[in-house]
Amino acid sequence: MNWKPRSPDDLIGQAARVAKAQVTKAKRLAAADPPTASMKLLLYGPPGVGKTSVVEMVARELTGSPLAVEEFNGREVTVEVVRDWMKGLAYGSLFSRWHVRIVNELDRCSREAQDLLLTYLDRLPSGRALLGTSNLQLDLLTERFQTRFQSVKLLPPATEELAAFLASRWPVPRQTALQIAVGSGGCVRAALADLESWLDCRAE
DSSP, rough: OOOOSSSGGGOHHHHHHHHHHHHHHHHHHHHHHOOOOOEEEESSTTSSHHHHHHHHHHHHHHHHHGGEEEEEGGGOOHHHHHHHHTTTTTTTOSSSEEEEEEEEEGGSSOHHHHHHHHHHHHHOTEOOOOOESSOOOOGGOHHHHHTTEEEEEOOOOOHHHHHHHHHHSSSSSHHHHHHHHHHTTTTTHHHHHHHHHHHHHOOO
């Protein structure tokens, strides 16, 4: 199943509501020419609830071009990488008025890299965005680090909501959708993987 949400309407639960709010904000920021603000957003919560999908939607809205978006895993964001980012703060993107960096699993950055990111975030000029995700509780990041972001917690969708979502988009009986939703524990990614297995079995 090669399915990837492209708009807030493709998400469910809190992820859909947060995506609508943040995409609307990004649309407003992107309309300013030249840019008059930066954006620092951190989504945190359990795996598989849509955090990465939301920040990717926000990045697309800000830039209008995938060429103006860089995506990293937190383990890749070392002190040396952040130093390179800081050296390039004066330069934007050739492809958009905005330049966006996405860091998934931001909590995987070393403590030293997190400390340097504080300075990077404080110096972030207009037309730049750092969008992060974390599977950890926010209090496991340093307090100083938390204050640099707008932080939003994403909760898993309710079981009934997830079952209704699956049954409305794929040819799966409601009872089967409910069983898949229960087994996923609220992880949308896991539910989609189980649904794919069920559809494959039906196709054989």
